[in-house]
Amino acid sequence: MANLLKLAGFITGSVSLWVMLGAVVAFLQPQLIKPIGQFIPYLLGIIMLGMGLTMTTADFKLVLSRPKDVCYGVLLRYLIMPGVAWVVIKVLALEPALAAGILLVGCCPSGTASNVMTFIAKGDTALSITVSSVNTLLSPLLTPLLFLVLGGTVIPVDTMALLLDIVKIVVVPILVGMAIRFWANRWVSKLQPVIPALSVVAIVITVSAIVALNAAKLAGVAVMALAAVALHNLSGLLLGYWSSTLLGMSESKARAIAYEIGMENSGLAVALALVHLDPVAAIPGAIFSVWHNFSGSLLASYWVRKSNKKMLITS
Template structure:
């Protein structure tokens, strides 16, 4: 039974982008059946974050001690580049305040788990990617609400305390519970860990379909500028992430990892926060971003995957010792 479920789970995950597009289209054409999901989004995201925690262990934070400079730059660039890119794109395109706030919020949330997968495909530094993802997720309850307040506070009213509390409940507590469970009962987790990503994908699809359903009447009027904003913000994140990492002396492999850490967001969290604290329309950038970042991320990862990154000095020395 477990093997069958694992095969089904792999199929669901493999065609995630297709499912998202199809279900979003159905929700746009016939929104009513999907609207009931809205009030349950925070709980669904909590389950997704629990799943993320189950894939993490204390070893994921080891690089904080062994390679602190690289982890610091990864987290620093994550919370500098994307929020500012969102703010500048919103101003450049003259977005309505609610939509502009949604774009900034998308940039202010931590990076998504998809960044680790893309880094692996791109032959980047996966260990660095996992550590940066883990650290910026843990820091999200503090950094996300205050960065969002700083950049979007003039656009719409923001209750930063309520945002902080929600991020703790939706992100920090479930992730911590997942890490604890993985650490204390690894054999139990190992039995169903391959099914967990599919559960997350199903919930993400449901969340995005709900956002589309809640905004179906408004989407036609903002579709073009919304897509332009999301694409521009994502491209800026991927590009500036890569070149910023290179500028501080990181190798090609590490720069690829940082590129995905900056360019791929936890859009589900942005959706949940927007619906709970802002306006359904503010959730649209995150909904569109989920689809686009997987398209752009997959294309970039596939391209880099065909071009092996140059080894750094440590790797060259290790290879030399092994061959010697």
């Protein structure tokens, strides 16, 4: 068991490295990875199931004990990222399919990676988990609605189909995971340290499959798509941090909200794009899946050094 825990710690401690390695391999050898693409919705379901297995009713207690913080996080999430996405596609004059992909990423909820990055960056992890949970449970309603308003101007949108797919891929696995946690808590608790590692493996495989499916198209639009994704992600992180600070949140809360806004469930965006939109619309989500782990890790390293320096000064 000790060796298993060490392996799990090693896997979860180097998320960005595994994601980038998987992406590189998939880009260089797409034919080897492409067959996995058909399983992307199921891999996302596994990730969401893992999220559900780690969730308890305690994760939602902050809604009652700190409603203002949670409301700020949710409102900022669904205001900033769709808004920034709209500005990015207009400034860069993106073609409709790429524009739709950026907008879809912006309208999706925050991903589980935001919780990991918040923990590493010494942010308010409890707030991060609660905001992620609420964002995710609201996504079947808000993601299709926001995408209809914004994305409907650049590409046809079937909001009901989007809603149903989000329920199947996100909400149902989370609820199943929470039910398993409730009815088999002792068994799940024993596996708790390993669950994040399984989610990381699923994330890496998902990102690799996404890159492999879009490898040929990536070469043609990579520069513009990467510029759009980087601008979208970095603007989200910065605006999330600054806006929460202006609202009077503490440093640890601001870090959590920054990640909740800047880090997306881009895998969900890819799955929805592949089914409902032009395949090119999946490219921003594919790049975002790699990029936000990279930028999030860099920001976490900066904040950790900043915190350590402050501790040295005050000690």
